[in-house]
Amino acid sequence: MAHHLHAGAAVWVRRPAAGVQNGVTAAASEWLPAVVTSADEGGAAAVALEGSGEVVACAPADIELRGDDSCVQDLIRLAHLNEPSVLSALARRYAGGQIYTNTGRGIIIALNPFTPMPHLYDAAAMEAYRSEGAAGDAVARAPHVYAVASQAYWRMRGEGKGQALLVTGESGAGKTETSKLIMKYLAFLGGYKSKDSDDGDAARPSVEQRVLESNPLLEAFGNAKTVRNDNSSRFGKYIELHFCAAGSISGARIHTYLLERSRLVAPSKGERNYHIFYQLLAGATREERSRWALGASAAAHRLTAAAGCLALPGVDDARDLLVTRHAMRAVGLGADEQERLFSILSALLHLGDVSFDPCPDGGDGCAVGGPAAASLAAAAGLLGCGAAALTKAVTTRTRVTPDGPIVSPLGAKAAAETRDALSKAARAAALLPPPLPRFGGPPAAADPRRREGVIQQTPRGARAVNAPQVIYARLFDWLVARINEAVGEDLVGA
Numbered sequence: 363m364a365h366h367l368h369a370g371a372a373v374w375v376r377r378p379a380a381g382v383q384n385g386v387t388a389a390a391s392e393w394l395p396a397v398v399t400s401a402d403e404g405g406a407a408a409v410a411l412e413g414s415g416e417v418v419a420c421a422p423a424d425i426e427l428r429g430d431d432s433c434v435q436d437l438i439r440l441a442h443l444n445e446p447s448v449l450s451a452l453a454r455r456y457a458g459g460q461i462y463t464n465t466g467r468g469i470i471i472a473l474n475p476f477t478p479m480p481h482l483y484d485a486a487a488m489e490a491y492r493s494e495g496a497a498g499d500a501v502a503r504a505p506h507v508y509a510v511a512s513q514a515y516w517r518m519r520g521e522g523k524g525q526a527l528l529v530t531g532e533s534g535a536g537k538t539e540t541s542k543l544i545m546k547y548l549a550f551l552g553g554y555k556s557k558d559s560d561d562g563d564a565a566r567p568s569v570e571q572r573v574l575e576s577n578p579l580l581e582a583f584g585n586a587k588t589v590r591n592d593n594s595s596r597f598g599k600y601i602e603l604h605f606c607a608a609g610s611i612s613g614a615r616i617h618t619y620l621l622e623r624s625r626l627v628a629p630s631k632g633e634r635n636y637h638i639f640y641q642l643l644a645g646a647t648r649e650e651r652s653r654w655a656l657g658a659s660a661a662a663h664r665l666t667a668a669a670g671c672l673a674l675p676g677v678d679d680a681r682d683l684l685v686t687r688h689a690m691r692a693v694g695l696g697a698d699e700q701e702r703l704f705s706i707l708s709a710l711l712h713l714g715d716v717s718f719d720p721c722p723d724g725g726d727g728c729a730v731g732g733p734a735a736a737s738l739a740a741a742a743g744l745l746g747c748g749a750a751a752l753t754k755a756v757t758t759r760t761r762v763t764p765d766g767p768i769v770s771p772l773g774a775k776a777a778a779e780t781r782d783a784l785s786k787a788a789r790a791a792a793l794l795p796p797p798l799p800r801f802g803g804p805p806a807a808a809d810p811r812r813r814e815g816v817i818q819q820t821p822r823g824a825r826a827v828n829a830p831q832v833i834y835a836r837l838f839d840w841l842v843a844r845i846n847e848a849v850g851e852d853l854v855g856a
């Protein structure tokens with residue numbers, strides 16, 4: 363940008379720098395602090411770089427004004443609002459352990475510290491921001507995610523209107539962690555007492571507790587290790603928290619979007635499938651392992667082994683299964699429902715192990731033989747449908763014509779691509795009778811829109827649908843619906 367520059371003006375100048383991204387050296391640039399030694403009318407200048415004193419000539423596009431921003435904690439107070447000033451202010455604060463920076467009222471930039479910072483979120487910090495917003499002074503204290511949450515909370519209470527908090531950023535930026543901090547803090551502001559507190563009905567966790575405790579469950583089924591984030595949410599979510607007139611949480615509702623279904627059958631190299639599969643394979647008891655015919659470890663099943671990443675440093679999948687089970691109980695999933703749930707997950711693992719051989723007679727179809735037949739039988743048993751019906755479903759395609767259905771064989775490649783080629787979701791539903799309602803009442807049935815959504819997810823006229831994906835997506839929807847039942851939708855008094 364062209365500026366009126368004079369000798370002695372403090373500026374940023376853009377200089378070429380080699381950057382390395384994903385192991386590849388790429389041309390990049392960096393902004394360096396400098397002082398103008400001479401400038402022409404068009405904005406070009408000769409500058410002396412701070413530190414080295416080297417004098418370089420710069421085009422107008424490579425120069426930005428620089429102010430003294432050393433105490434700035436709100437970006438709108440920068441002396442010059444330009445890219446290098448913003449980046450330098452954020453970098454300086456981050457280096458000093460200040461991961462939060464305001465940018466105007468109600469917007470905060472959070473930089474991921476990638477290390478636990480318990481002092482930022484302890485009881486003293488919670489108290490410090492309790493009245494933020496109520497006092498109408500959101501900038502008085504250090505920028506903090508609690509300040510934004512507190513501001514929204516008190517505005518909701520003051521104006522009696524719903525508030526929305528948008529948490530956005532690229533994968534691994536810290537959205538999930540930030541959302542959890544916000545929820546915990548809103549629960550705290552609403553008077554939530556920790557579960558250690560001995561008042562109340564110990565057998566019935568509070569709504570706040572159920573909301574917070576449902577998180578591990580959603581994460582187990584909806585998160586996976588990616589190349590960018592060991593605990594990446596593979597779905598979008600919108601969480602509604604309902605408050606009663608007295609200001610405490612009275613209920614919640616979680617809406618989820620666009621679960622990454624393809625991960626189930628094809629996680630990318632170096633990534634993992636959904637956490638729950640590794641938890642199950644690491645933490646199932648000997649008796650459960652035999653009941654569900656599970657392999658000894660994640661290496662034993664294609665769905666968990668194919669991408670080549672079995673364990674994660676610092677993650678104990680067996681211990682995490684205990685956390686997931688605790689969350690299941692917290693949202694009210696009984697032993698029967700848990701059994702069905704783990705049976706279906708096990709069935710998916712077996713289904714993933716089914717492979718197809720070309721027909722021995724050289725014909726069009728394919729056959730399921732050897733160990734694959736055992737996997738298919740195990741899947742059929744766990745899903746509660748006959749092995750013959752499942753075999754037919756995975757090796758044939760049915761077309762409905764005015765003269766009746768025409769069944770034709772699928773080649774090995776087509777069958778393998780679709781894995782069990784249950785040609786349509788409707789057929790899948792017929793074969794896996796009825797897949798999720800057996801968990802104990804289908805919330806989907808009570809909500810026609812949701813049911814429609816499931817049907818729409820199946821490409822109409824598609825030659826075949828990958829049933830593990832369909833089943834897993836239904837399982838996930840069912841789980842979200844159960845969590846919603848547990849956390850309630852009590853809008854009375856909100």
Ligand SMILES: Nc1ncnc2c1ncn2[C@@H]1O[C@H](COP(=O)(O)OP(=O)(O)OP(=O)(O)O)[C@@H](O)[C@H]1O
Binds near residue numbers: 476533538539540
């Ligand atoms: N405030 C924080 N304090 C400490 N560590 C954090 C914080 N925020 C994020 N992290 C670390 O960064 C990791 C990634 O964060 P998170 O899962 O929240 O990212 P995300 O934006 O939700 O990613 P994705 O879009 O892939 O789900 C966390 O597992 C945690 O280790």
